[in-house]
Amino acid sequence: MKFFRSLLAKYMLIIFLAISIVQLSYFAIAAFVFGIGKTDFSSEVLRESEIEEKWHAEAKSIKIITEETITQRFEDWQKQYPKASMFWVSEDGTLLTKVNVEEQIPSKWTPAYTTKFIKERYGGDPFTVIAFLGDDESNGFIVFEMPKELFKPPLVNVYEKYGAIILLGVISIILFFIVVSFLFFRGIRKRLLHLQEAMEIRDVDGLPIETKVKKKDEIGQLEQSFNRMVCELRESKNREQQEEQLRRELIANLSHDLRTPLTKIRAQSFSLSKEELSEEGQQAIKAMEISIVNIDALIENLMSYTLLMASKYKFEQKEINVIRFVREQMTTWYPVFEKEGFEIDIEVHPFEKNEWQVDPIWLGRIFDNLFQNVLRHANSGKYIGVETESTEHYDAFIIKDHGNGMKNESNAKGAGIGLSIVDIMVKGMDLDWDIESSESGTKIKIKHYK
């Protein structure tokens, strides 16, 4: 049953119909021809051999050979074949009787002329039959002539008469077949295009949308397979999201579980710091404080890095005013640098276009990491500069310090992971960055190409 729903079956049907129509049309034409032949053409359906035979028989059968009887016979023949012409040439070459002869024939036939006549007429036009009169040659011969065109086969006559109609019929049959084929293939094409379009459309979650299956043929099956695929894709995406969720949860919990004891350490160190302590004790507490802050930052960076490497860090780009964003970012960092006794130099001027397509959390994280590095590794310089730069090709934020430079990094090694995060995030937002570092300081540029 399935076969009859298939496109193949439909196509076969069209081909079969086309062939049948051709066949039928032949039948129709044949029937038409014979139908017509029986009515209109009966007197003119002629056969050369038949006439030839009859003429010979006629010639033989004439016993009383006089001009009257011959003329009589000729006239009889003429009734039957109105377009025929006949004449009698006697044994000595005299033209005796002629009926309906329009051509020029001599009244005296020489042997030469006779030979020429026979030669000319043999197989030629008009159709000519020459027969000796009576039983032998002594009575001369009688000639029967008839235009060749009267002997044409009936189909030729039909074509001549009804050619236009038949041609039109054939053309319309061909056209009909073309139209049916065209419609058939257009239908297929339309549905394929529709399917292709459906494959291009994306839902809000970035997955293709299922398409409606209308027919159960091959394209319908294709659509069903496509729907199945979409379904599987959605399931796998859900699974992936669940895994992602689990992973995030795990990392968040791990981070939480690490920070809780860290907070307890801080609680203890803070309580200790309230006690009467020796100079050395106070130094130890201070060192502990710094370590707590560093571990905190490291945990944060490690978590972010893990998520980033697995592409599980939340990323939502939008257009923000970066000048404003950086200024607000600075409001939280300014007091920190101020407290450390830094010289703070902020020269943030609007660009030609202040709106960048970025994720504000990522951009904030980039600045946080860079400032954190300045604070921890370039503290000796006691200088932080934030400025903007506009060139022909890019707009950029520059963060400068007067530390010892990256190569002579301070004993803390935490900068690596922080900068790796910066690198991933900068590239993830289609920004660029470069570092110029010397012994007299470091200059980091976050560039946005125009």
Add this chain to the structure above:
Amino acid sequence: MFRILYIEDEKEIGQWVTKDLTERGYEVTWLESGEEVDQHIASKDIAILDVMLPGLDGFSIGKRIKRENKEIPILMLSARTAVEDKIEGLNFADDYLTKPFHPDELVARVEVLLRRYQKNDDVLDLQHLKIFTKEMRIMNTQTDEEVQLTGKQFYLFQYFVRHLNQILTKEQLYEGVWGESYIEGDKTLMVHIRYLREKIEIDPAKPTIIETIRGIGYRVKL
């Protein structure tokens, strides 16, 4: 004396924070879970909540408090630092501080929130100014005269007082006081700051109350 409701299941941290805040002059009610929140919350000025708690988590407790007591500021204090958690927390809470925190930072943030919610009926001493925050009355202690501020100057100064010690960008100030988005290069704010300084600074040419933070904005530091 401000009354703080503090929920924390970790005993060590809870004891430490309670002790420190009590020493700083706050009255602290420390609960180890959210079960008895309803009995205490009505009488409190501020709530400090941990997120990971046995039973109801800090987010749920916070949302419930906010629903029933809009006037109580909430500070989330959590070791959960993921952006998603912060975003969820800040949906209803007023601040989100991550562990390990420094007690000074906690107190600073608590103060900011109390001021923002005008729980603080204290008199602020800001250099030569005495500010009665409830009715926003400003006395000049040098001249013993009240400083009269016109509409926008008043709101501007009030905005500074509510955000003491915070650096405010021009955009934040303009949008906070005028309620319209700031257009780069607009001089309105600068003009009003100048008028305000003329009224409150001893030497408006060398302002000490409203600090200019070059490249960023302004700050009033207590």
